[in-house]
Amino acid sequence: MYQYEYKTLHDMMSQADKRNISLWEVAMHHEMETSEQAEQDVRRMMASRLDVFHESIEAGLGDKEKSVSGLVGGDAYRLLGAKAKLLGGLAHKAAVYALAISEANAKMFKIVACPTAGSCGILPAVMIAAAEELGTDTEASINALFMAAGIGAVVARNASVAGAVGGCQAECGTAAAMAAAAAVELAGGTNDEIIQGFSLCMKNTLGLACDPVAGLVEVPCVKRNACLAVMAVAAAEMALAGIKSVIPPDEIIEAMASIGHMMPVALKETSEGGLARTATGKAIAERLEKSMQNE
Numbered sequence: 001m002y003q004y005e006y007k008t009l010h011d012m013m014s015q016a017d018k019r020n021i022s023l024w025e026v027a028m029h030h031e032m033e034t035s036e037q038a039e040q041d042v043r044r045m046m047a048s049r050l051d052v053f054h055e056s057i058e059a060g061l062g063d064k065e066k067s068v069s070g071l072v073g074g075d076a077y078r079l080l081g082a083k084a085k086l087l088g089g090l091a092h093k094a095a096v097y098a099l100a101i102s103e104a105n106a107k108m109f110k111i112v113a114c115p116t117a118g119s120c121g122i123l124p125a126v127m128i129a130a131a132e133e134l135g136t137d138t139e140a141s142i143n144a145l146f147m148a149a150g151i152g153a154v155v156a157r158n159a160s161v162a163g164a165v166g167g168c169q170a171e172c173g174t175a176a177a178m179a180a181a182a183a184v185e186l187a188g189g190t191n192d193e194i195i196q197g198f199s200l201c202m203k204n205t206l207g208l209a210c211d212p213v214a215g216l217v218e219v220p221c222v223k224r225n226a227c228l229a230v231m232a233v234a235a236a237e238m239a240l241a242g243i244k245s246v247i248p249p250d251e252i253i254e255a256m257a258s259i260g261h262m263m264p265v266a267l268k269e270t271s272e273g274g275l276a277r278t279a280t281g282k283a284i285a286e287r288l289e290k291s292m293q294n295e
């Protein structure tokens with residue numbers, strides 16, 4: 001039994017409350033205990049993940065070409081160059097960065113799976129956009145990343161973060177909820193506000209199908225990352241304003257697991273339903289299959 005053990009978000013909050021510390025401290029100490037590493041070592045490891053976040057954004061924005069399938073690519077650069085007409089600065093930046101990282105993933109550039117490769121754009125995009133707009137330092141981002149990782153581990157333990165198991169609610173839904181929590185942390189929110197940010201975002205992604213066209217993590221994945229990054233910012237803003245989720249966080253995670261179990265296999269990364277089986281989705285799959293046969 002570890003001193004900083006937590007299996008639920010309620011446990012995580014209790015650990016923080018009894019010591020009067022932040023959620024990130026609970027997650028960091030738990031990581032130190034389980035990995036048997038010193039604080040400076042686990043923080044260095046997290047800093048290296050942050051470095052990759054930045055590298056992925058640069059790689060995605062720097063390469064305007066299409067992916068091998070021709071389905072995605074160049075949209076991060078396009079959105080960056082377009083003057084925002086509707087989104088505020090932070091949300092617009094988060095959408096650009098999420099597109100950039102997801103496009104980088106589609107082109108096999110280096111990314112951090114957080115929690116998965118398909119959802120890799122959301123958390124880094126929101127965290128880096130928030131840090132830049134709020135003017136917070138690297139240490140604050142490391143703290144936020146520990147907290148988000150700790151929350152993500154709870155979801156993985158009690159539900160799933162795999163599209164093949166729980167649909168896209170498990171992948172991109174979890175990523176967005178982690179991102180909302182991280183944004184609240186970076187904005188100086190309380191532990192309760194962080195958990196509310198997570199809750200408001202997680203419950204609004206419930207039921208999201210995993211239906212990638214042609215089995216590629218490109219359509220709808222890349223643009224979904226950008227849209228959910230913006231949703232994460234909206235959830236964080238609501239939480240910081242004191243808005244609370246009626247359904248408690250651990251019950252939302254339970255609901256996500258339950259929906260995942262009920263979801264048909266056709267909507268769990270098999271490309272047998274949803275967008276993958278639209279007329280256009282099927283035509284793309286056939287075209288790509290033929291081009292592979294001709295190679």
Ligand code: SF4
Nearest residue numbers: 118163168171210221
């Ligand atoms: S649609 Fe499926 S493959 Fe694409 S990001 Fe969501 S869970 Fe991953």
